Amino acid sequence: MNMFRRLAPTLIGIIALSVVLALLQASGQAFWQGLVINIGIFIILTVSLNLSNGFTGVFSLGQIGFMALGAYASAILTLPLRVKAEYLPNLPAWLATIHFDFSFGAFPLGFLLATLLAALFVSLIALLVGLVLMRLSGHFVAVATLGFLVIVRVILFNADDFTRGSRTFSNVTPYTDLWWVWVWAGLTIYVVWQIKFSSFGRSMFAQREDRAAAQAIGIAVMPPRLLAFVVSAFFTAVAGSLYAHFITSFSPTVFYFDLTFRVVTMLVIGGMGSVSGSVIGVLLVSALAEILRRIEDVNQLYGLSGVVLAVIFILIIIFRREGLLGSRELSLARFWERGGGGE
Amino acid sequence: MLYYTLQQIINALSIGSLYALMAVGLAMVFGILRLINFAHGDMMMIAAYIAAFSLAAKLPFPVAVVVMLIGTVIVGMVTERVAYRPLRGAPDVALLLSSFGVGQILENGTLLVTRLMQKPIQIAFPAPDVLSGAISLGPLTVSRLNIVSLVAGIVILVALTLFVTRTTLGLSMRASAEDLIAARLMGIKINRVVMTAFQISAALAAVAGLLFAVQAGQINPYMGFTPVLKAFIAAVIGGFGSIAGAVLGGYVLGALEVLLTALPGLGDLLPPGPLADFFKTFLPSSLTSYRDAFVFVALILMLLFRPNGLLGKGENEER
Numbered sequence: 001m002n003m004f005r006r007l008a009p010t011l012i013g014i015i016a017l018s019v020v021l022a023l024l025q026a027s028g029q030a031f032w033q034g035l036v037i038n039i040g041i042f043i044i045l046t047v048s049l050n051l052s053n054g055f056t057g058v059f060s061l062g063q064i065g066f067m068a069l070g071a072y073a074s075a076i077l078t079l080p081l082r083v084k085a086e087y088l089p090n091l092p093a094w095l096a097t098i099h100f101d102f103s104f105g106a107f108p109l110g111f112l113l114a115t116l117l118a119a120l121f122v123s124l125i126a127l128l129v130g131l132v133l134m135r136l137s138g139h140f141v142a143v144a145t146l147g148f149l150v151i152v153r154v155i156l157f158n159a160d161d162f163t164r165g166s167r168t169f170s171n172v173t174p175y176t177d178l179w180w181v182w183v184w185a186g187l188t189i190y191v192v193w194q195i196k197f198s199s200f201g202r203s204m205f206a207q208r209e210d211r212a213a214a215q216a217i218g219i220a221v222m223p224p225r226l227l228a229f230v231v232s233a234f235f236t237a238v239a240g241s242l243y244a245h246f247i248t249s250f251s252p253t254v255f256y257f258d259l260t261f262r263v264v265t266m267l268v269i270g271g272m273g274s275v276s277g278s279v280i281g282v283l284l285v286s287a288l289a290e291i292l293r294r295i296e297d298v299n300q301l302y303g304l305s306g307v308v309l310a311v312i313f314i315l316i317i318i319f320r321r322e323g324l325l326g327s328r329e330l331s332l333a334r335f336w337e338r339g340g341g342g343e
Numbered sequence: 344m345l346y347y348t349l350q351q352i353i354n355a356l357s358i359g360s361l362y363a364l365m366a367v368g369l370a371m372v373f374g375i376l377r378l379i380n381f382a383h384g385d386m387m388m389i390a391a392y393i394a395a396f397s398l399a400a401k402l403p404f405p406v407a408v409v410v411m412l413i414g415t416v417i418v419g420m421v422t423e424r425v426a427y428r429p430l431r432g433a434p435d436v437a438l439l440l441s442s443f444g445v446g447q448i449l450e451n452g453t454l455l456v457t458r459l460m461q462k463p464i465q466i467a468f469p470a471p472d473v474l475s476g477a478i479s480l481g482p483l484t485v486s487r488l489n490i491v492s493l494v495a496g497i498v499i500l501v502a503l504t505l506f507v508t509r510t511t512l513g514l515s516m517r518a519s520a521e522d523l524i525a526a527r528l529m530g531i532k533i534n535r536v537v538m539t540a541f542q543i544s545a546a547l548a549a550v551a552g553l554l555f556a557v558q559a560g561q562i563n564p565y566m567g568f569t570p571v572l573k574a575f576i577a578a579v580i581g582g583f584g585s586i587a588g589a590v591l592g593g594y595v596l597g598a599l600e601v602l603l604t605a606l607p608g609l610g611d612l613l614p615p616g617p618l619a620d621f622f623k624t625f626l627p628s629s630l631t632s633y634r635d636a637f638v639f640v641a642l643i644l645m646l647l648f649r650p651n652g653l654l655g656k657g658e659n660e661e662r
Contacts, residue, residue: 059436136646139379139435143575144646147639150572154636257568261443268440302458303564306451314444317437318429 040181052232054272057208062145065152068255070237071244073118126233170249271323357489359597360496365574366589368547374520384567387552419545582652
């Protein structure tokens, strides 16, 4: 009974979300579908950035590099063979003959596998990078991880055999839909939430608040940081794969500082350390960006949305440094209890 | 071969001067506030735009330079007052994030203004005669821009060193960089010191921005991003916060970049033989396009093994 009580709000939330998604899917409103897909992808990106940056306080600016790698890796796996031969003629043989097109009934199992493989590949890279970079602290991490972002970009631009270099990588099969994005977003939220309230999560927060004190009571700094970095990279790569199979054509320029800054804005506004805060940050910034974009288009005021968002960002940092929620969580369960007046 | 080498050395020195100017601009502010100023590249961009508009308005070159310096310094002072002073005493990351925001405002603001003026995003930079063309020194051809960068870099850096070591204000700046709280207790007016640091930093960004714009031939709102990343590397190589270190870092980075550009092409220049084959095998010219990646790998190695830079003191000795 107690168990049911605890889970009920979450279940109701999931059911409500599913109904909304189903209605949206059926409505055929391409604009709103695209917007909600984008929001889902940003939720994955921001929640996983929160895991690495917010929970541990190690401020990484390289996460979008993982997204880029995830996007390219999975797109190479799902590209139809004929297109691949024409497009990437110099691929090594074992990659050139792989096509993840198997399906289970109508379910594109190949896309799931390609996403998982790409994310695992990226996690491995994150593990190697993290072993080196997680030893740094403070603002030097920011500079070094930004260096990682630049390195990824240079490699993507120059590894023509795999990425077509600066030319657009297109003809990716549009597998991504509302369900794919939101199931992954739900999974990301679930996993990050579980980590937050695990002993690993508490170690992350402890060494963020006071490293010396944390070490003094026997908390090792490296394992929680590394775990956060690798899991974050995994989901960031998933977001990359979803994004690639959503817009279907992209180039390395997409995955650079503008996107990094957008996700960092969402994180900081929501609150570093709060999963629900990240979701709120994504919703607020997405809504605001969409409204501003309309104003920009109508009045030909390009650049306006960037200025307004950056001003809000600075105001938040100055007047509400913790972001909207800080490390606290809004939970549906609490609303439920208050509303029901039980207990 | 000798001329090729000499030419490359001049290239390295002139690009090194540019990096040194930028890195010192970063180091001035970092030394006192522990702020890695991401908006520094955007200050360069602002300077380039002011210079471009002044020159387009037919102002003579020296006047345009003065307008550019004053304009950029004012922008620098405003950003300090609005975005950084309220964060005095906040964690380092808050300052860093605030400088991201400032950079975004400067970039998008410039975009907005240029679009309102019906200009394209990318505009040609009207290079003045002093900075264009080349002169020949015997068998060598050296571009005027390279010479001006080199001379301007050295003159400014010497003047700055004199300022920091010989004047009272310079002394208070060094004291504040050493220990902000102790400096305040000694009666140093911190706000004035910080403001001066931002003024000098902005003026350095302005000079670097002008030289950079002439070199590129065109300007756009995002032109500051890559140079500022390079300046970070130069500052890290030298030890963030030390002015002498930043200068050294700038020249080391310039040399490194020229080496990474020149060496891979060397195999094609050398007379055929084992040496040429060696270069063709191990440093093919296709490596040149990976130059930036190598430079950043160097940055990460530096942060890991000598985080205080070539000239930096050990962290433990400092406090």
